[in-house]
Amino acid sequence: MNNVGIVLISHSPKIVEGIQDILTQVVKNVPIGVAGGTDENEIGTSIEKIVAAINQVHNENGVILLYDLGSAMMNAELAFELTGYKNIKIAENIPLVEGAYIAAVESSMGNDIEKIIRSLRESF
Structure with a gap:
């Protein structure tokens, strides 16, 4: 069984690489893509990088997109539409x-995408 994938979107490559380093120390079985x-x-951000990261980690259980600033959210939305996948959630x-x-x-x-989004909303 594949776990929900996560895509980290930031205006800085160093930020997402650092977060990815932290996460891979904590979890070993979660697909994590960076853009x-x-x-x-x-x-800045790149729609192409976001699409590539989504494609890298996408599976039947879906993908959650997390981003740093407002314009990254707009590019996340565009990338989501371009992929054609239905099981993607943007953690706004x-x-x-x-x-x-x-x-x-x-x-x-092993939590599903809806439970993870609910937990994120309750936490913040």
Whole structure:
């Protein structure tokens, strides 16, 4: 059984790489994708990077997208639409580091996407 995948979206490649490092120390069985920075690895976000990260971790149990700033959310929404997947949730207004940690732990426990989103909303 695959656990819910997580995609970390940030304006900085270093931020998502650091969060990914933290999460992989805590959980071993959760697919975690990163989309940080522009296509030129500058500050900003890239729809193409987000789509690639979604495709990397997508499975039948879905994917949760977590992001840092408002424009990252807009690109997350566009990327979600471009993939055509139905089982993706955007964790809106959830802190990136803390939310990613909770989502990863809950996913590693086998919780479904709806329960993880509910836990994130209750936590913040």
